[in-house]
Amino acid sequence: MATAELTINPEDLSQVPPSNLRIPEPTVVVIFGASGDLTKRKLLPALFHLEQAGLLPKEFAIVGVARRPLGNEFAEDMRNGIVEFGSVPATDAKLEEFAKKIHYFAMNFDDAAAYSRLKTELDSVAKQHGIGGNRLFYLSVAPEYFTEIISNLGAQNMAKPTDGSVRAVIEKPFGHDLESAKELNRHVNSVFAERQIFRIDHYLGKETVQNILVFRFANGIFEPVWNRNFIDNVQITAAETLGVEGRGPFYEKAGALRDVVQNHVMELLSFVAMEPPMSFESQSVRLEKLKVWQSIPPIAMENIVRGQYGPGSIKGEAVPGYRQEDRVDPNSQTETYAALKLGIDNWRWAGVPFYIRAGKRLAKRVTEITVQFKQPPMLIFNRGGVGDCGPIQPNVITIRIQPDEGISLRFGAKVPSTQSMAVCPVTMDFDYAKAFGKSTANGYERLLLDAMLGDQTLFAHRDGVETTWALYTPVLDAWANKKPQTFPNYVAGSWGPDCADELLAKDGYTWRKL
Template structure:
């Protein structure tokens, strides 16, 4: 039985923006339906747009309805109950009077969720501290910061120094929403909770690891942000390295936040700086992806005509840990690709072929596929005998799907993150040293990619040809994006 979270006020800066609409708004509704929110839970939205409580509530309800978050039985009842706890305050984030008013209005435990552009992170935390809003005398005060945490190593270190100059590490929750997904959280349990998997989770049995986060959507309206960031800084130095850490970490001596984050940090600090020759960067040109026409990346709104920004990255990464000595980790992410697919593939070594000489059929190496989205589950490929009088082999799958087994259908993952914020569990949130280790690994690429051009690939394909060639150099192939 999961305990209710304690009473608290969730203050959302940027309450009328896109992150709130797509990701944050559904989570409290679902937590309400699950009985995990205390009767004293409240939401205070803060944004520059003029309006009142009813404006924000109507806006959020429209968001939820458009995204289908109110379709399940009971969702409307849960929303109606939550709506009565929502209030709104308009104001300029640079206006000291806004924070003075908040200090008068707020009491008890508070979470400040910064669902804003990264440029506001530092100034908002400064303003909160200056107004006394981070003083924990009458209850916890926590700050949730969405990625990206800087744009390179220097800016990341500067942001961490600024935040830690105003708040304790225990008050700062750096959010990577991928870590809230059920299948990502299941990685540790699938490994450490099963003797079979943990016994073979090393370089004696594992040939390589693939981590793919593929999207069909192009940059669209996010051109200004994306052109200044690119796939490397937006995805590789954040989402993909966090997934890598969960796959490669050593068993923690206990399952609490700091022990787990210590092990993840050790992995990230052991990642070799990625060599430019072990990477491929691509940029989409016109085509069709996700059933829609896509223009050239350079023709997207707010993208520079002479942009060198990559929209796809493939990289070979090495980790300086005994368990993974000689095992390459291949990372791949991109926009406007052929399908939306996020998964981790543990590719095992081939079984000795001596016993199978002359035997017909296919005998691919075993692989464990951890499917993150859109189908959440596990898929284990094994070799069996085909029915019939002759000895012929075939490849089949042992398959598990969350939705089919548990009826789980809430896709944002923010339910877990908001609940963990309320109870103070930092397991799924990044620590300053982890963030800086990720940036350290990609410093050579940031420097090298200031020159040259990405390789073009047509929207709706699997990415640049160089990505396949990168795998082929090691005698391997990517698992198909489908």
């Protein structure tokens, strides 16, 4: 299998350790939108981490493409970004040599003639570094430029491999509803074959997300009880303390459902709910994920709620409401919070509710999955609670995605006493940083490496993108036709609107306290 496991060496607390698995062929990585924060903060530090680990080929180069005339400033700026955001010492022996592989090309993305010059520049860079025809195009641009760039790459014959492989990594959002996703897929597939396309979701680069499959399928004790006979409900939370951070125009068009739920959260749900794949190969994993999404019935509008934050405080600091954010409509109807109930109509999950919530300006930054098990058929111990222990609580497995990656198990244990059988909840906890050492790997390492290797396991397929959009587009249409009357309906720094609590209360549940 053409992948590399990016395990963390406790002796090296900062980087990805060396691997004896396959290294990509010599490649030119071309980053469109390279002057943006993603390149400096994530992509270049990730590529350098791979260089430190010996996972990049010797013949390798990076070409940043953007509008601004940066010239040689670009390589120096990226070098500084690697040091600052990649926790790399400025004196690292490999840094200077790596910086020599960084190039820049200024152009407007809608200038068709510029793509001919770009092609000449890429051929020149490839020749300079001893690289053949392998290209990895990374589209770190606003969605409105996707089709423009892809069309021009096709027109200049840069999308079809001649003496190497050509692949394209496309950032989200991949469409804003079902029809736009279908149209974008049609356009992309008219230029690139599906095997060349890597629709990236950075959540899938996180170690804990990948570890969901290991947790379930590499251990014999969990999978036998991972079904409707033993599991009572599942909760998935994706909470942020941040607001829109200057991205008002983008978020006005997106909202929480498009920005987080349709992509990140649905990926997490699929890993929790999927059947065992035949192997950890892209086709097998993608097929099982698709089966989960296809098994979700249409979302009833009474099972989904939305919210928008008003002024409040985060960690004691006053913050504005969404409508007071920069470049946001003062009468905006965009949701910054969404909560919903899903079902999965298959043999494993029939009758088990999946509750999802995602929002901005909440009380805590946390992404986690909570699997709550059913209570024993008869509670023979302290049903009403004894002493400091309340009623016996259900067993819970919690998978923490961020910020403190780990897995915990809650179960009941007898309190030491010679007079009672008081049972209190205790927790067994696995913490990634404590077990394997702290790492500054940001998740893009694995994804960039897999893209260069041609492994699509952790990337979205067009069928999956369209299936999840088909689930949420009716909700978005209904919301567009019926504006909320109560926005803003939660205070910044809280856990969201009251209607989210009511959504679970009608089933007899509450959100897990985080």
